[in-house]
Amino acid sequence: MTDLVVDNVNFAYRETPVLTDISLKLRPNSFNLLIGPSGSGKSTLLKLLSGLYPTFSDGTLTGELTLDGYDIHDIVPYQRVTHIGYLFQNPTRQFVMRTPFEELRFSLENLQVKPEDIEKRITTAMESVGMTAFMHHDLMNLSGGEKQKVALATVLAADSDYLLLDEPFANVDPVARLQLIDVIKAYQNEGKTILITDHDWSGYTDAIDDIFVMTAGKLHNASSDEQQQILAKLPNQPAIHTSLPNEKEGIITLESVTLKNGKRTLLSTTNRLFPRGKRILITGPNGVGKSTLLSALVKLYPYGGTITYQQEDIAKRKIAKHVQDIALVFQNAEQQFVAMTVQEELTQAQALSHSPELWSDDTIITVLTQLNLHDLRDHIVYQLSGGQQKKLQVLLMLIIGTPTLLFDEPLAGLDSASQQHLLDVIADFTRRQHQTVIMISHQLHAVTDWFDYHLKFDNQQLNYIGDAS
Amino acid sequence: MNPLIKFTTVMVIALELTFIKSVTLNVIVIGVSGFLYLFLKLNWRQWLWLFILPLLPGLGSWFSLMYFGTGDHEHMAWIMLSRVFAYLWLGGLFTLKLNDERDVFLATLEQKAKLSATFVYALVGVLNFMPAVSQEMKTIRVASQMRGQTLHIWQPQLYFKAILAAIRWSQNLAEGMVSHGFTEGAARTHLQVITIKRRDWFLLIIILIAFQLLLLPNWY
Numbered sequence: 001m002t003d004l005v006v007d008n009v010n011f012a013y014r015e016t017p018v019l020t021d022i023s024l025k026l027r028p029n030s031f032n033l034l035i036g037p038s039g040s041g042k043s044t045l046l047k048l049l050s051g052l053y054p055t056f057s058d059g060t061l062t063g064e065l066t067l068d069g070y071d072i073h074d075i076v077p078y079q080r081v082t083h084i085g086y087l088f089q090n091p092t093r094q095f096v097m098r099t100p101f102e103e104l105r106f107s108l109e110n111l112q113v114k115p116e117d118i119e120k121r122i123t124t125a126m127e128s129v130g131m132t133a134f135m136h137h138d139l140m141n142l143s144g145g146e147k148q149k150v151a152l153a154t155v156l157a158a159d160s161d162y163l164l165l166d167e168p169f170a171n172v173d174p175v176a177r178l179q180l181i182d183v184i185k186a187y188q189n190e191g192k193t194i195l196i197t198d199h200d201w202s203g204y205t206d207a208i209d210d211i212f213v214m215t216a217g218k219l220h221n222a223s224s225d226e227q228q229q230i231l232a233k234l235p236n237q238p239a240i241h242t243s244l245p246n247e248k249e250g251i252i253t254l255e256s257v258t259l260k261n262g263k264r265t266l267l268s269t270t271n272r273l274f275p276r277g278k279r280i281l282i283t284g285p286n287g288v289g290k291s292t293l294l295s296a297l298v299k300l301y302p303y304g305g306t307i308t309y310q311q312e313d314i315a316k317r318k319i320a321k322h323v324q325d326i327a328l329v330f331q332n333a334e335q336q337f338v339a340m341t342v343q344e345e346l347t348q349a350q351a352l353s354h355s356p357e358l359w360s361d362d363t364i365i366t367v368l369t370q371l372n373l374h375d376l377r378d379h380i381v382y383q384l385s386g387g388q389q390k391k392l393q394v395l396l397m398l399i400i401g402t403p404t405l406l407f408d409e410p411l412a413g414l415d416s417a418s419q420q421h422l423l424d425v426i427a428d429f430t431r432r433q434h435q436t437v438i439m440i441s442h443q444l445h446a447v448t449d450w451f452d453y454h455l456k457f458d459n460q461q462l463n464y465i466g467d468a469s
Numbered sequence: 470m471n472p473l474i475k476f477t478t479v480m481v482i483a484l485e486l487t488f489i490k491s492v493t494l495n496v497i498v499i500g501v502s503g504f505l506y507l508f509l510k511l512n513w514r515q516w517l518w519l520f521i522l523p524l525l526p527g528l529g530s531w532f533s534l535m536y537f538g539t540g541d542h543e544h545m546a547w548i549m550l551s552r553v554f555a556y557l558w559l560g561g562l563f564t565l566k567l568n569d570e571r572d573v574f575l576a577t578l579e580q581k582a583k584l585s586a587t588f589v590y591a592l593v594g595v596l597n598f599m600p601a602v603s604q605e606m607k608t609i610r611v612a613s614q615m616r617g618q619t620l621h622i623w624q625p626q627l628y629f630k631a632i633l634a635a636i637r638w639s640q641n642l643a644e645g646m647v648s649h650g651f652t653e654g655a656a657r658t659h660l661q662v663i664t665i666k667r668r669d670w671f672l673l674i675i676i677l678i679a680f681q682l683l684l685l686p687n688w689y
């Protein structure tokens with residue numbers, strides 16, 4: 001086992017310190033959890049450990065960060081990766097090839113694995129994450145969770161001593177989550193050391209040996225008491241309390257709607273309505289078609305049958321007009337920014353708001369403070385952390401105030417406090433603006449009593465579940 | 470035939486065509502290419518492109534030489550028209566099948582032509598990115614329409630966002646490649662070892678010799 005030393009590490013972007021005086025000791029063959037609020041520096045630390053930073057950032061590093069006595073970022077990548085494997089927070093950012101097979105092959109060829117072993121290692125890794133059927137599929141057409149599995153397979157195939165995972169389950173459904181946890185535990189049993197950042201550790205609390213807590217760029221190793229406290233915070237099985245809708249009319253109706261991804265049927269002929277002014281949750285396994293359904297509702301994805309909005313066939317509506325009534329908060333926040341700084345974004349949104357009287361400067365300041373974004377007004381939006389971008393994006397879309405808002409995993413990658421704040425803000429303003437909310441979420445702990453209705457998307461079916469009202 | 474060998478054959482012939490002023494020879498090249506296309510199972514669209522694409526530059530030079538040229542301009546006009554067709558039909562033999570042979574071509578460049586792996590995989594990355602570009606443009610437009618702002622084709626903001634996306638994408642690509650252990654200048658192993666068949670070399674030589682023989686009647 002190689003020896004990873006992290007001692008007195010400081011990391012700063014120009015004048016702004018991101019990490020201060022970090023020391024970290026991972027016990028060999030242990031399972032470690034790194035927690036902390038969004039934007040506290042968890043991802044930055046992992047990128048430093050993986051050797052990608054400071055090379056791929058404009059920050060400066062001081063302190064000792066070594067592997068067997070060599071500076072991590074000085075080790076050539078093909079050797080480094082055999083010691084330290086790193087899974088990005090956003091798997092699409094990690095992919096360089098077109099299919100899972102090519103992706104794994106590229107990686108193993110770089111690591112100079114013998115040609116006769118390559119195929120075997122690819123198959124084993126893909127089998128362990130249950131994705132062999134997708135070996136030669138286009139990565140672009142996979143769902144968020146499927147991509148995550150492929151990304152994990154890639155780092156598993158590299159067989160590194162240390163495995164760094166940055167929120168590996170953020171877009172993964174509960175079933176796949178348990179599968180992936182088993183895969184990671186099995187990997188640990190081969191003598192590997194795991195470091196995982198996560199906001200939700202349900203399903204693997206037993207596996208955790210050490211917990212590290214990051215607060216505003218400072219790190220400490222949780223004492224056993226503190227560890228007990230942290231682990232006790234999450235209930236294991238969240239129950240969602242919703243009722244069945246009894247509305248006869250919906251703001252959106254699906255009439256004999258079908259969805260396909262290539263040849264694969266996602267949704268077989270379905271009639272369903274979405275009642276006006278309600279909060280509707282959509283859950284279901286990865287790759288079942290949840291995001292695709294939302295894309296179809298905003299005319300970004302072809303579908304069969306008829307979708308109507310306020311009794312009007314959306315196929316006949318111009319897209320520019322359509323999205324004035326029904327907007328999607330994209331999974332990738334960056335796609336939705338139109339300006340450079342946080343302040344410019346806010347000004348733009350205010351000017352185009354459906355309810356400008358509601359969004360005074362004071363209101364915005366209050367909400368920004370609530371979401372912990374207040375000090376970031378002059379920052380470039382593309383340089384915010386993943387969690388900060390997500391919160392800003394949601395706020396901007398709320399300010400616009402589109403009558404129907406579709407959210408694709410708005411809580412993924414947020415710590416539980418941020419999740420709660422964001423849900424509060426969404427609840428408050430969608431109520432005041434009489435908006436209809438349709439949301440995909442896997443973060444069920446946060447939303448147990450939040451929704452009116454619950455749609456389950458599974459086996460090509462889309463059905464309301466809940467108690468009869 | 471290995472795509473790199475095919476590429477070399479096509480390039481050598483095309484280069485020679487540049488110096489040969491012969492309508493007959495151009496027509497022979499077009500004819501032979503056309504004959505080969507019959508075996509390549511093109512769809513009607515590809516045929517359409519083969520006819521339409523050379524038409525504009527071909528007729529352009531034909532008209533300018535025919536009506537504004539001096540000296541032996543009528544002969545030159547026909548040469549230029551047929552030459553444009555010959556170039557494109559010849560090139561098509563390579564490019565129209567490139568989609569299927571892309572991976573082999575790039576692997577050959579890396580393993581046989583000893584091109585730097587950085588260059589080859591950057592190219593792979595770019596080619597993989599192509600289909601994402603139009604989708605990204607569409608998404609950018611709709612995403613900003615949802616923000617109440619319509620970005621029109623002529624608005625620089627749309628391209629700014631697209632360029633921004635491309636820059637970020639290229640950084641991601643570099644970071645992604647390094648995270649997969651890709652190292653500039655380092656050795657790599659290859660799952661698929663490219664061998665160029667002796668038959669391919671043989672074909673290359675035969676075709677080039679045959680082409681030189683065609684030049685004997687002094688058509689130029």
